[in-house]
Amino acid sequence: MANMTLQKQALLGGYSQRFDNTMMSERTNLSILSLAVPLGAKNTVDTTLNQQHGVSWPDIGKVHRSNTDQSIWLGLQQDQCFALFSDLTDEGFAQVSAQLQAAAYITDQSDSWVCINIDGPLARTALERICPIDLHPTVLGESCVTRTTMEHLAVIIHCTGSNSFELLSPSSSAKSFLHALETSFHNIA
């Protein structure tokens, strides 16, 4: 039916809020691909990543940033990583996926996660209310990433700066995740 087009919906409606000197906002322009390494093909995948995006495979816990296209690569498992792209069109995304498909097992994860950025001096103080892992800069420093659980929700936490974090949590519970974060900020005020 030609004249019906589907509308996108941001999970948190493009949420953005300031808490004292710290900002919390939803990032809505993200495309996410998961890459899994075929058995024994680590080198091939690594080469492909270098050729196509100018990055090497991120080891678990590490974040690699592409110099060529600003893509970000999160090392989540020994043989699985996430590639994050900003502001890709549907065509652009399809192209990137297809190219990577040649070397790795690819899955679109763009709609599976809500993405929230926290930036400011209160970031760790708020997060320590719900985050069991050590957020000290010497333990989870810039360009480190890991996955844990917060308030019964899966969360991928990526330290993006001295006082900033990018958090991914499953999309269906986005509102509960935001509520957990907002409650943390409220409770430390």
Added chain:
Amino acid sequence: MTQTNRLEGGQINRQKIVQFAFNDQMYNAHPGDTLASALLANGIKHVGSSFKYHRPRGIFSAGPEEPNALVELRRGAAQEPNTRATVAEVFDGMMARSQNHKGPLGFDLMGVNDLLSPFLSAGFYYKTFMWPKAFWEKLYEPIIRASAGLGSLSGLPDPDTYDKGFLHADILIIGAGPAGIAAALQAGRSGARVILADEDFTPGGRLNAENLSVDGSQGTDWVKASLAELSQLDNVRIMTRTTIYGAYDHGIYGALERKTDHLAKSEGMPRQVLWRIYTKQAILCAGATERSIAFGNNDRPGIMLAGAVRAYVNRWAVTPGKRIAVFTNNDDGWRTATDLVAKGVEVSAVIDSRATKAPTDVAGAIVVMGATVTNTFGRKGIHTFSLSNGQSIKADCLAVSGGWNPNVHLTCHQRGRPVWNETQACFVPGGDLPMGMLVAGAANGELSLGQALSAGYATANTAMQNLGLSAAASNAPNADEESTKVTAFWHVKESAKRCWIDLQNDVTTKDINVSYQDGFRAVEHLKRYTTLGMATDQGKTSNVLGLAIMAEHSGKTIEQTGTTIFRPPYTPVPIGALAGRCRGEDFRPVRHTPSHGWAEQQGAVFVETGNWLRAQWFPQPGETHWRESVDREVIQTRESVGVCDVSTLGKIDVQGKDAGEFLNRVYANTFATLAVGKVRYGLMLREDGIVMDDGTTARMSENHYVMTTTTANAVSVFRHMEFCRQCLWPGLDVQLISATEQWAQFAVAGPNARKLLQKVVDADTDLSNEAFPFMACSEIKVCGGTPGRLFRISFSGELAYEIAVPTRYGNSMMAALMEAGEEFNAVPYGTEALGVMRIEKGHAAGNELVGQTSALNIGLGKMVSKKKDSIGSKMSEREGMNTENALNLVGFKPVNRDKPLLAGAHFVSKGAEPTMENDEGWMTSVAYSPSLGHSIGLGFIQRGADRMGEVVHASDQLRGGSCDVEIVSPHFIDPEGERLRG
């Protein structure tokens, strides 16, 4: 109003007055006061009524070990019983009430219990309230219930919020007294990540209570300076009002931080925070608690611990009496006398049980060495006491010191046992400490200030060494060693009157005698038989006394007698703090389906399915009962078309060269033959042959499959599959990732399903039966280029598809489907209609896959392939699971069509007695079938497949729903599957 017992000095803010109420009477106090110090300052001695005998009681201690001064704090919903007045910080407007009395405190009607004391000694409840049996429920129980417990609850929901948190440290220092502060300074200066926690609102430990010097300056000044230095260090976190209440495995500690209990209003902030602290090393600097001596009538108001009297005088500038005497067995008790004299308070006498030379002079006091106190007088407040030598001495406060017990509790939380130190007459930590824990200071039996300071410093260095860090080059703080000489003395045997051991539970030496005589001699039995140490103070001032006396009875040493195990929490933790945010709507996360917004706008009624909120039915205007809505949804779907959000089902993306082989092994039925572009039902067994889950798996391309699972088992199936992949067949080239969240998925079902979808999928998609037959699948484009997937599968039994788009389009997709369906009178349908239709079709679901049923039971025995080894296939062949009498899943119709069937009814043959012996199976799922016009059911019954048409009895005596039922095929509609394949 004057505070008659105030002295000079102290750590209170005299510039400010705060007002508080005790038993509805207003009094003045100052910031820095506890409720106990404020009450004493105002000359109030009688603050409570003892548990069993309702004897008048006064403030006994100055800390968390308080057994007597338990009050109800606050009014209304925030009312809290059993608060120790000795730790409650006074604030303006505080309201407190004494507990455990009928009628006013001064005239407790329950005081009659004291006269009944001969009948209320240890174990009385094992020997009384037995006859007659008829009185148990109606008389004894209500009486006992009414008199049991201390204090009362408001009965209203807790109005406060609580929070939790996680902290990480290199070194956790438990207690900010001299040992703790010395340790923190050294560890902090060395650069370690330090947490210094203290339960008090003013750090300093006993330095706050004493008149001692550190490094040449007043103890309290040294504390202030040290805290100032520590708070400037980024690597040190100071937590006051924080009790480390438990030492758990692997260096995990539980801590309770009180945030607003000292404020008049919590202003919506969490009242308390429960912290989980992960630390590599911990130094226990928890200090020591003084213990009493048992002598006649030693429980009267005005009889207090000697160290506590010192604390009130030095820290709070309050004297508990005008004329104070001291009874001690150690040198430490003498310092109370000297400190009192220094503050200008009259000391009438010092009585020392040791027949030695007096350690010092006390101006104006009678000194009697080698004597004991045998009795006291003054029911509502002591005024006189008598000695073993016949002397009678006047005093309105008697300060007792029986020695000090190191606070070893946390060293024992993992079953470590403390050991008895004969010289110091106390238990000290044993060798079996929790991993990473060190002990320093009084908690370790290093009872003097000098020892505490050097031990704190040295232990910090040990901790640094254990961490592989280098210690700062700074010196330990210094102080004189004050004397801690003690000679063990437990009770005055000459006392004719009752001698108290456990003040809170009213346990006396007499009870210990009874326990011994009745044969309960082991410490763990002594505790339970007498209730010694079982109250909210957990026997902190009384345990050692009790077991020492039991040891004497038994002719054993204290070493041999041992002590009871300490368990967390060290002091009480509110249930609300343990719950944290998990209350009410925040009890667990909520998962919303992609079309939730649309459904909400339609006025859908929602149901919780695990964490998901799913539309249960969509009431139309005029419908007043859910059956109207659900019946309509079923009828309309089967007659035309219905749409249902099925996004909640688990979706697992399976990719790899060996993906097909992998699926062949986790499913019981054959999967190796599944072609690209086809979907197949998959039956997943547990390794023991019981059905684990079922779903469909679609082959999207050569090495790419998408598996669905039931909503409930999405997580556990994924976990199981990762186990198989990593542990069983690590050589298979296959990868998994969850895609449940990625796709919004809708069932479109009914005779007009194809026509509806034709309007939504892009023009080039051929949905004819030839091009897209039953069990086909494909990637497609919808609504002008949006990528999607289409699966022709049916749960309802109608011509049906499931269409999927990325979640972000889900809400819009639902609206688009309904708009496209308008010309067909399409209905949205919810989980109820979904359930009715699958029951009509005879599909097994959660009610049937209960963890006890096999493929054979649900009628799919032939689906388990014998040509391959798959999970569960071997064990499914076991004799016991394949007997003649095996359960079969069949359908049931009520013989009387008007009868509603009930799930949970059990089947017996007609005429047989409904007993366990005659049980032949049970009803698993029921529904009113709009298609048939009566109630139908699915259920398991022995040999069901061979009993078609037989009438059996469905017994439901519990709910009165028993009726006769006819065994029929479970496929109530379209048994040939014609609608599916059209």
Added chain:
Amino acid sequence: MIINHPLLGPRDAAEFVYLGDASLINRPDGLTADASGDFYEYLYLRDNPAGLHKELWYHEQGDRSWLVVTRNTLTHEITEVELARDVAKAQGRDK
């Protein structure tokens, strides 16, 4: 309880799900003549040591790896943590 993940370092046990004895890795071949007996032992016969126990934990809220944890059932001390995949391969498990 803390599990020291070989790749991620120490993590709270709350991130993990327990399965059972590590012998579950040794799944018998279902197509041999002895299969019935083998599976019976595999599923139902267990040692119950007062001491070191090798067990399977799944890092569900972490990197989704299965681990073999050697834990002392008396003292609760964890002496070794290995990737289960490595243990399985070392035991000759393959396809």
